[in-house]
Amino acid sequence: MTRQPDAPRHVVANPGDADTVLRRLIRDGWVAREGFALPDPAWDVTGNRLVLHGRITDPESLQLAVLAAARGAGVVAICDAESTLGRALVDDLTRLGPVRQGPAPEPGTDGNAAADLVPEQRALLDRLAAGDTIAAAAAAEFLSLRTANRRIAEARALFGVRTTREAVLAYLRQRGPGQ
Known part of the structure; x- marks a missing residue:
C-alpha cells in the first residue's frame, strides 16, 4: 500500500495569497472547495485530494479547519497568523x-525547507545528525x-529527498554551522 502524501496546510494573510496557493494546488491535482465543513461522511478523506479554503473569523471556523485537516483534507486558511486566532490555528x-505561512514556494524551490520543519522534526534530525538511531532519537x-x-x-x-541520510544532510546544510 502506498502512503498518500500529507495534505497541504497553509495559513495566509489575504485572499490574494490564498488564490496563489490554490492555483498551485489545483495545478497539482487538488480539488478546491470553499468553506471548511467536509461534505464526505467518511472520516478519512485523504485520497480525495480535497483542499478546503476560507477565512478564519471565529473559534468555530478554526475548529472546522483543524478537523478537516485532521481528516486528511488540505487547508488554505486566510487569517492573521499573529492574532490570537491565527496563533491557535497555526499551533x-x-x-x-x-x-x-504565506504563499511560500513549494518544497525544494525556495532553498530553505528547514524553515518549514516543526520542532519535533528539527529535534529528530539534530539527534540523527549526532549519530543517534531513529529509535534512540524517538525515545529521547x-x-x-x-x-x-x-x-x-x-x-x-x-x-525533496528519498533517504533519511539525505534529509539529515540537507537539514545540516540549510541550518548552517553552529546552530
Missing part, C-alpha cells in the same frame, strides 16, 4: 504536520517510533 495545525524526544518515522518521512518530503 493546532502544526500538531498534524508542517504548516506553511518522548515520541513513539511510528511518530518519529512519520515526522522524518515528512522532513524527507519537505527537502
Whole structure:
C-alpha cells in the first residue's frame, strides 16, 4: 500500500495569497472547495485530494479547519497568523504536520525547507545528525517510533529527498554551522 502524501496546510494573510496557493494546488491535482465543513461522511478523506479554503473569523471556523485537516483534507486558511486566532490555528495545525505561512514556494524551490520543519522534526534530525538511531532519537524526544518515522518521512518530503541520510544532510546544510 502506498502512503498518500500529507495534505497541504497553509495559513495566509489575504485572499490574494490564498488564490496563489490554490492555483498551485489545483495545478497539482487538488480539488478546491470553499468553506471548511467536509461534505464526505467518511472520516478519512485523504485520497480525495480535497483542499478546503476560507477565512478564519471565529473559534468555530478554526475548529472546522483543524478537523478537516485532521481528516486528511488540505487547508488554505486566510487569517492573521499573529492574532490570537491565527496563533491557535497555526499551533493546532502544526500538531498534524508542517504548516506553511504565506504563499511560500513549494518544497525544494525556495532553498530553505528547514524553515518549514516543526520542532519535533528539527529535534529528530539534530539527534540523527549526532549519530543517534531513529529509535534512540524517538525515545529521547518522548515520541513513539511510528511518530518519529512519520515526522522524518515528512522532513524527507519537505527537502525533496528519498533517504533519511539525505534529509539529515540537507537539514545540516540549510541550518548552517553552529546552530
